[in-house]
Amino acid sequence: AVVSTKSTVSSGINAEYGRRLSILLHPDKNPQNREKATAAFEIVNKANTILKEKDTVQKFKMVLTEAKTRVLKMMEDKRRIAISKNLPMPVEDPAKFSHLVNVMASKQLADFEIRQGDKEKKNAEDKKRESDLAEECSKRLKKLEDDKLKWEESREERVATWKNFQFQGEKKKKKKHVLGMYRPPKPKQEEK
Numbered sequence: 001a002v003v004s005t006k007s008t009v010s011s012g013i014n015a016e017y018g019r020r021l022s023i024l025l026h027p028d029k030n031p032q033n034r035e036k037a038t039a040a041f042e043i044v045n046k047a048n049t050i051l052k053e054k055d056t057v058q059k060f061k062m063v064l065t066e067a068k069t070r071v072l073k074m075m076e077d078k079r080r081i082a083i084s085k086n087l088p089m090p091v092e093d094p095a096k097f098s099h100l101v102n103v104m105a106s107k108q109l110a111d112f113e114i115r116q117g118d119k120e121k122k123n124a125e126d127k128k129r130e131s132d133l134a135e136e137c138s139k140r141l142k143k144l145e146d147d148k149l150k151w152e153e154s155r156e157e158r159v160a161t162w163k164n165f166q167f168q169g170e171k172k173k174k175k176k177h178v179l180g181m182y183r184p185p186k187p188k189q190e191e192k
Contacts, residue, residue, distance in 0.1 A: 015048065015051060015052070018044060018047060018048040018051060019048070021044050022041060022044045022045060022048065025037055025040040025041045025044055026041055027041055060109075063105055063108050063109060063112070064101070064105050066108065067101050067102075067104035067105040067108060068101050070104050071097065071100045071101050071104055074100075075090070075092070075097075078090050
């Protein structure tokens with residue numbers, strides 16, 4: 001919703017206009033339409049807080065001047081078309097002009113809000129992606145640390161297993177040599 005205030009007047013007059021409008025739309029003053037009055041009152045209060053911020057007011061003034069230039073260009077294009085086709089010139093109505101400027105400004109502000117919403121949504125998705133990535137990295141690091149800790153804890157068991165394996169191999173070697181350290185010589189074939 002757009003609260004139509006004059007862009008050429010000072011912010012004090014606009015603030016006074018906003019206060020008067022909020023008094024008129026206050027839900028206590030409109031008990032028969034309390035829900036609509038509450039919604040309108042909230043909109044006017046939001047507009048009043050926005051009008052108190054100088055940067056925002058400057059931004060809105062820039063949007064309004066851009067809307068005026070676009071409407072003037074659109075009207076100039078209509079005049080050129082009328083002249084080229086020998087049609088009657090369009091009538092310039094100040095009320096219609098201000099209405100077109102307000103509509104154009106509303107469209108620009110709506111487009112701006114949509115772009116801001118998309119930007120915020122993209123930022124939220126990027127933050128979520130970064131947090132997911134950070135969480136995944138921390139899980140991987142934790143798993144690596146756990147694996148390293150388990151490896152260190154299982155060292156004694158691995159060493160004991162290896163020693164048992166070597167010891168069993170020595171037992172088998174001893175079993176092969178039944179006669180002890182002495183081995184009888186291999187028999188040689190006799191030559192004829």
